[in-house]
Amino acid sequence: DGTGTCPYAQEMQSFLFLFAAFIPVSIGQVPVPSRPPGFVIQNASDTSHVIIDVFYDLLCPDSKANWPILQQVMSHYKNDARVRLVLFPLPYHHHAFFTAFAAQVVIARHSSTYQQFVSLVQ
Numbered sequence: 001d002g003t004g005t006c007p008y009a010q011e012m013q014s015f016l017f018l019f020a021a022f023i024p025v026s027i028g029q030v031p032v033p034s035r036p037p038g039f040v041i042q043n044a045s046d047t048s049h050v051i052i053d054v055f056y057d058l059l060c061p062d063s064k065a066n067w068p069i070l071q072q073v074m075s076h077y078k079n080d081a082r083v084r085l086v087l088f089p090l091p092y093h094h095h096a097f098f099t100a101f102a103a104q105v106v107i108a109r110h111s112s113t114y115q116q117f118v119s120l121v122q
Helices: 009-027 061-076 096-109 111-121
Strands: 039-042 050-056 081-087
Touching: 039 111, 050 061, 061 081, 061 111, 081 096, 096 111
Parallel strands: 050 081
Antiparallel strands: 039 081
16 A cells, blocks of 8 residues: 555554563463372372372351361271371361461471361361
8 A cells, every 4th residue: 555564453453462462471370289188187108099188167157067077097907098088178267367377387386287277286
């Protein structure tokens, strides 16, 4: 048309805008953790291939009701299953996040006292 503009200028601008918009998203991705979340509360024998992940909120009444059942399962499958507790504070339980944080501190300092701490908090 004689104006000297590229016929694909509008498409290029759209592409460049989308490309520039998604660069921070791809750079800002959180890396995959090197180990699974939570902590092991029962180790099984080396031949065991069963891992039970328990997502637990320390202030949840349903979690509290299931704690004795979990202890029974752990005692029954002592050598056959590894049990991993993942603290999962629910947003509608007031102070659940802070309680989970305190539990992680206690477990990091004294890993053998998790059952006492859970019983105390509940």
